[in-house]
Amino acid sequence: MIKAFAVHEPSGDLQPFEYDPGALLPDQVEIEVKYCGICHSDLSMIGNEWGMTQYPLVPGHEVVGAIAKVGENVKNLSVGQIVGLGWHAGYCNECPQCTTGDQNLCATAQGTIVGHHGGFAETVRAAANSVVPIPDGIDLEAAGPLFCGGITVFNPLVQYGIQPTSKVAVIGIGGLGHMAVQFLNAWGCEVTAFTSSEAKITEALELGAHHTLNSRDPEAIAAAAGQFDLIISTVNVKLDWNAYLSTLKxxxxxxxxGAALDPLDINVFALIMQQRSISGSPVGSPATIAKMLEFAKLHKIQPKIETFKFEDVNQAIAHLKSGEAHYRIVLCR
Incomplete structure (x- = not known):
């Protein structure tokens, strides 16, 4: 039996929970969970905001731990090895996306907390090819958020061939944005932070932003017309997207x-006349996650975290809901 913390109804409290995972499959590993980040996606799943939660739900998809068991077909991982597990706990391994290295785009990928019990537990199981070894030199306590938030903001740099000479802006200096600024600075980009918080201006500069712009100041946004090669939006609220489009080259x-749920109100001529684009991306493939970890190690990039004990998970969830988290929360064994 695996001991865990589960929620049994939308937005309910997490309670001690045990479940029988059955026999370990030949291509699976079991991870002894040492740390697990708490992400806004966990909150969305706990509240069934996306309409796909199955209860009881064991959240947790920013897992760091040691391999405790390996299936008989697993050759690339060994007991005791330190690994991480993110949003996906398995792939179909047959579709064009899986066979060309875009496993994160697999239409039938197994979510770690979608129809599957996650990392708010003593152990968690996953397909071996969804698990990524963590290089020596990474702070394990802070590594969990890299497997969701970190890879989410790193993936576009790889997918769209962002150059060290690019001028890039980040909307929102929070759980995602504070990591985006660090990655972009280390990538070599000229980085601007859009933030509505005066308190975050100094911190954005300390994280690696070269400039800041007040996202609530129409005149400041207008003055930035035609400046940026890329804008990464990390927020989940509706903004004046046409104003931001005007700041693109x-x-x-x-x-x-960021998963903004409201439809985008876009002036198509702003796209056509300057050949601009709008896009989105999820987490990255295991290969891109591995690349991100090496990059983070090389440049000493890590999320800013607050820690709670696993038994204080409800207190940690409440802290995240309050909006006061700075910037990621990690449960520690």
Whole structure:
């Protein structure tokens, strides 16, 4: 039996829970969970905001731990090895996306917390090819958020060939944005942070932003017309997207990694006349996650975290809901 914390109804409290995972499959590993980040996606799943939660739900998809068991067909991982597990706990391994290295785009990928029990537990199981070894030199306590938030903001740099000479802006300096600024600075880009918080201006600069712009100041946004090659939006609220489009250069891209649920109100001529693009992306493939970890190690990039004990998970969830988290929360064994 696996001991865990589960929620049994939308937005309910997490309670001690045990479940029988059955026999370990030949291509699976079992991870002894040492740390697990708490992400806004966990909150969305707990509240069934996306309409796909199955209860009881064991959240947790930013797992760091040691391999405790390996299936008989697993050759690339060994007991005791330190690994991480993110949003996906398995792939179909047959579709064109899986066979060409885009496993994160597999239409039938197994979510770690979608129809599957996640990392708010003593152990968690996953397909071996969804698990990524963590290089020596990474702070394990802070590594969990890299497997969701970190890879979410790193993936576009790889997918769209962002150059060190690119001028890039980040909307929202929070759980995603504070990591995006660090990655972009280390990538070599000139980085601008859009933020509505005066308190975050100094911190954005300390994280690696070269400039800041007040996202609530129409005159400041207008003055930035035609400046950016890429804007990464990390927020989940509706903004004046046409104002942000105006700050893009010709061929510029407005890219969404924050799950804004409202439809986009876009002036199509702003796209056509300057050949601009709008796009979005999820987490990355295991290969891109591995690349991100090496990059983070090389440049000493890590999320800013607050820690709670696993038994204080409800207190940690409440802290995240309050909006006061700075910036990611990690449960520690």
């Amino acid at each position: 010709p061929h510029g891209r407005l890219h969404f990694v």
